[in-house]
Amino acid sequence: MKVAAKVMMEIFKNEGVEVVFGVPGGSVMPLYDALMDADLLNVLTRHEQGAVHAADGYARASGKVGVCIATSGPGATNLVTGIANAYMDSVPMVAITGQVRRPVVGTDAFQEADTFGITLPVVKHSYLVTDEHELPRILHEAFYLARTGRPGPVLVDLPGDVATALIDYDPDNPPEPNLPGYKPTVKGHPRQIKEAARALAEAEKPMIYAGGGIIIAEASDELRELAAYAHIPVTTTLNGKGLFPEDDALSLGMLGMHGTRYANYAMTNCDLIFAVGVRFDDRATGKVDTFAPDAKIIHVDVDPAEIAKNLAVDIPIVGDAKWVLRSLIEELRKLEPSPERHVPWMRQVEDWKQAHPLPLREDPDGEIMPEFVIQKLWEVTRGEAIVTTEVGQNQMWAAQYWLAKHPRRFISSGGLGTMGYGFPAAMGAKLARPDLTVVDIAGDGSFQMTSQELATCVSYGIPVKVAILNNRYLGMVRQWQELFYEKRYASTCIECQPDFVKLAEAYGAQGFRATRPDEVEEVLRIALASDAPALMDFRIKREANVWPMVPAGSAISDMLGGGEA
Amino acid sequence: MKHTLSVLVENKPGVLTRISGLFARRGFNIDSLAVGETEDPALSRVTISVDGQDQPIEQVTKQLHKLINVIKITDLDPNSSVTRELVLIKVHATSETRSEIIQVVEIFRAKIIDVSASTLIVEVTGTKDKIEGIISLLRPFGLVEVVRTGKIAISRGRKRT
Structure with a gap:
């Protein structure tokens, strides 16, 4: 018999956990006591939101399960945003929350909250541990569920007296998961795959629309092979950035609301969409009725509920993207499609690319334009860095101008759109990939939502870089107010802000500022070369907008700005 | 068309909350649940x-299937299944109406399980x-309360639901 909290450390080890993020409190004290002797890195963040986003960033950069810990009540409720964020973007995560002791559960005890109930709509699965002997099986199941099928966050709510109870656990013979209702489909239906291959071989104007599911399934190589073999242009979702090299001639960048004009034109005019690891999100499709009106749609996803959720699909395939792509390529090779038949389509796509490139603006007043900073950052890092983003204009500029080359190196809050995500996620990503430069492309508004984690970075020596595109606005909302609310800037002017350079220095990090374009590269070079966490305050053109833009509810071919239609 | 979904689940705490919560947040309406x-x-x-x-049944069942504790879902065909519901009806009865009510109850092969003045x-x-049918015939006498269990169903023949 061993103390349950110590057993949890053995299970962490068994599951390959290298790092946990969290904040202690009354009901998780036994767990923290055990962590002191455990063979893993225990990162104390300054807020639980920092912990959960860091676990998320770690998971996305590494492909492993991210682990975060919070105490009962407010600690647990502070995790909720980050759990919802991980759920929306299918991030493997185990969140462990303390709960009040079992005898007082349900009595409104000090720091009691119904964490199980509060998180129910935003978890893949959850457990309230009521029997200490069930704990080993539950914890192993949590990791298994988090990383398999369509990954997601799994919550384990752990009463304090369970953590101190004595239980049996043999690390060499861990309990098997007992999940009779959980059988993710890996192999796609062979007949459907054959039909998809035939459709691809017959199409004259095909498109690949690929998303985060490819990265999760580690299927980037297969997707690249398919695109190259069959000569099909590739557009990705925000979370798909990096699954296909965006400096490749076949890449059309991101589609949708702030996608490239050429990706949106190509999607609207194609005759076949091969959709894989995507969920036809409204930001990608625009108005569904006018989305790809002439296209046959093949949809591959591991989650059957995503198929035909938002629009009708002609050839559905449920299965693991890597498995399905492999057999599809095999089937397609048998058909020996002629490389000639796409030539007019490829020419048309190339014409759109030439005619409507993303704008590269030079400001008449000599101010810094956001795309200039991102392009310089790309040059300085040769596009090899991991980029995380905050949410808003900064995120969309990053999506447009950062040409992602590798999977797991563009990390952004896509589904939930969580401001404050990028900086703690960068911390987690840096711990997952210490060999790579990690930069959070931030806005001044978003960064202020989790800036306290500068203390964590300094304390643990995590040399994350933050590039703030500082316009002293909540810029994306301001842009919408400019366009749709007669420039009535309600609650979006945040001119009262800290001196970010001094803020960084106050925490013991480095701070730099650029106010003119000719200062940008030097700031980047100095900040990225240092071994310390560093913040760069780029004072950009205040009212720079994100172009092109599809107004909400419009067809994705109806774009405003960024080159003439 | 009305569908009767027979959902086999693990008997664990919170399962019903997961199901009802799923229906609520996806905007699906439940007519009855037992x-x-x-x-x-x-x-x-x-x-x-x-x-x-009101809602695509395919999307309802797919979302239900995603719940880890849900093992099997059957959309029961009305022709090859039997459905029943139990209802308790408290109805006003005076010495003048009592025998008339008893007649209705007999016609429907219902039972009287409590009598008061x-x-x-x-x-x-x-x-x-x-x-x-019986509720509409008893309504004129004055319904005090109606309590229903919600529909339960089972497939006919040897096949398991």
Whole structure:
């Protein structure tokens, strides 16, 4: 018999956990006591939101399960945003929350909250541990569920007296998961795959629309092979950035609301969409009725509920993207499609690319334009860095101008759109990939939502870089107010802000500022070369907008700005 | 079209909350819901009636399937399944109306399970049509309360639901 909290450390080890993020409190004290002797890195963040986003960033950069810990009540409720964020973007995560002791559960005890109930709509699965002997099986199941099928966050709510109870656990013979209702489909239906291959071989104007599911399934190589073999242009979702090299001639960048004009034109005019690891999100499709009106749609996803959720699909395939792509390529090779038949389509796509490139603006007043900073950052890092983003204009500029080359190196809050995500996620990503430069492309508004984690970075020596595109606005909302609310800037002017350079220095990090374009590269070079966490305050053109833009509810071919239609 | 979904689930705390929460947040309406243990105490059966016109039944079942504790979902075909509901009806009864009410109860093969000076409690089991029939005939006497279990269903023949 061993103390349950110590057993949890053995299970962490068994599951390959290298790092946990969290904040202690009354009901998780036994767990923290055990962590002191455990063979893993225990990162104390300054807020639980920092912990959960860091676990998320770690998971996305590494492909492993991210682990975060919070105490009962407010600690647990502070995790909720980050759990919802991980759920929306299918991030493997185990969140462990303390709960009040079992005898007082349900009595409104000090720091009691119904964490199980509060998180129910935003978890893949959850457990309230009521029997200490069930704990080993539950914890192993949590990791298994988090990383398999369509990954997601799994919550384990752990009463304090369970953590101190004595239980049996043999690390060499861990309990098997007992999940009779959980059988993710890996192999796609062979007949459907054959039909998809035939459709691809017959199409004259095909498109690949690929998303985060490819990265999760580690299927980037297969997707690249398919695109190259069959000569099909590739557009990705925000979370798909990096699954296909965006400096490749076949890449059309991101589609949708702030996608490239050429990706949106190509999607609207194609005759076949091969959709894989995507969920036809409204930001990608625009108005569904006018989305790809002439296209046959093949949809591959591991989650059957995503198929035909938002629009009708002609050839559905449920299965693991890597498995399905492999057999599809095999089937397609048998058909020996002629490389000639796409030539007019490829020419048309190339014409759109030439005619409507993303704008590269030079400001008449000599101010810094956001795309200039991102392009310089790309040059300085040769596009090899991991980029995380905050949410808003900064995120969309990053999506447009950062040409992602590798999977797991563009990390952004896509589904939930969580401001404050990028900086703690960068911390987690840096711990997952210490060999790579990690930069959070931030806005001044978003960064202020989790800036306290500068203390964590300094304390643990995590040399994350933050590039703030500082316009002293909540810029994306301001842009919408400019366009749709007669420039009535309600609650979006945040001119009262800290001196970010001094803020960084106050925490013991480095701070730099650029106010003119000719200062940008030097700031980047100095900040990225240092071994310390560093913040760069780029004072950009205040009212720079994100172009092109599809107004909400419009067809994705109806774009405003960024080159003439 | 009305669908009767027979959902086999693990008998674990929170399962019903997961199901009802899923219906609420996805905007699906539940017409009726009944839940109870099966022949295997580790499993429960949830019978849910939903309107397939209001929501795509395929999306409802796919979302239900995503719940880890849900083991099997059967969309029961009305021709090859039997459905029943139990209803308790408390109806006003005076010395003048009592015998008339008893006649109605006999015609429907219902039972009287409680009698007071001014009320009768009627227990009736049956299909939706039968239950609505007896309720409409008892309504003129004055319904005090109607309590329904919600529909349960099972497939006919040897096949397991």
